[in-house]
Amino acid sequence: MRLEKKYLVKEVSEHxxxxxxxxxxxxxxxTVAETATLRSSLSEFGAEFHVVKNSVLNVAAxxxxxxSLNDYLAGPTAIVVGGNAPxxxxxxxxxxxxxxxxxxxxGGILDRSLLTAENVTELTLLPGRxxxxxxxxxxxMSPAQGIVTVLQGVPxxxxxxxxxxxxxxxxxxxAKAVQEH
Numbered sequence: 130m131r132l133e134k135k136y137l138v139k140e141v142s143e144h145x146x147x148x149x150x151x152x153x154x155x156x157x158x159x160t161v162a163e164t165a166t167l168r169s170s171l172s173e174f175g176a177e178f179h180v181v182k183n184s185v186l187n188v189a190a191x192x193x194x195x196x197s198l199n200d201y202l203a204g205p206t207a208i209v210v211g212g213n214a215p216x217x218x219x220x221x222x223x224x225x226x227x228x229x230x231x232x233x234x235x236g237g238i239l240d241r242s243l244l245t246a247e248n249v250t251e252l253t254l255l256p257g258r259x260x261x262x263x264x265x266x267x268x269x270m271s272p273a274q275g276i277v278t279v280l281q282g283v284p285x286x287x288x289x290x291x292x293x294x295x296x297x298x299x300x301x302x303x304a305k306a307v308q309e310h
Contacts, residue, residue, distance in 0.1 A: 134185065141181050141189040144208060148176075150215040152222060152237040152249055153198070156180060156207040159231045167232070170221045175212025180205070196243045201235045215239055219252040 145151055156164070168178045183202035190198050209218060226232045237244040239252075 134188075137182065137185045138188045138192065141179075141185050141208075142192055144177070144179055144181075144210050145189055145193055145195070147211040148213065148215070150210070150218075150237060150239045152209040152215075152219065152244075153201045153235040154178075154207045154209065154222065155204050155233040155235055157205040159229065163229060163231065167221075167225050170225065171209060171211075171218060174214045174217045174221065176209055176214075176218045176221070177211045178207055178209050180207045182206075195238055195241060206235070216252045216255040219249050223250060223253045 159167070164178065171178055183206050186206060186208065187198055187202055190196075209222060212218060222232065222234055226234065234246045234249050236246050237249050239248075244252075
């Protein structure tokens, strides 16, 4: 392998190392300005957009023991990697695709499993990381809230009973209890 190609393979391999996912896109119709806009949107989630040569990407993927990419490496290819929010990044790509009608999502890899373009689209249906965190927090807090409600119920019940006893009767019972002691 030529020295230049070894350098490119190393560079792409380093890109693949940045996250547990990689999305493959066809970028042949987007302009430089649109690419800059996309990169800016992706950077909010720590993701990067890189144009790569198919042969170099294939060699880098093989070196990293990733699944075969032969079905995804036709035509011009760019990869999206980085950050730890693949669903959010997929949403950025899907939004860009919807708005510009230029970017084509070919597929991807998530945790060493191949994804079709449809799988990447399904990722966009997942709630965001903050929504998932708040849902988890709600599930975790639910038993604690139940315990607090039960514990508050016992003293509250006693107070309700005592409030229902007429004042005079309460004074008589209190006086009797004092005499017995």
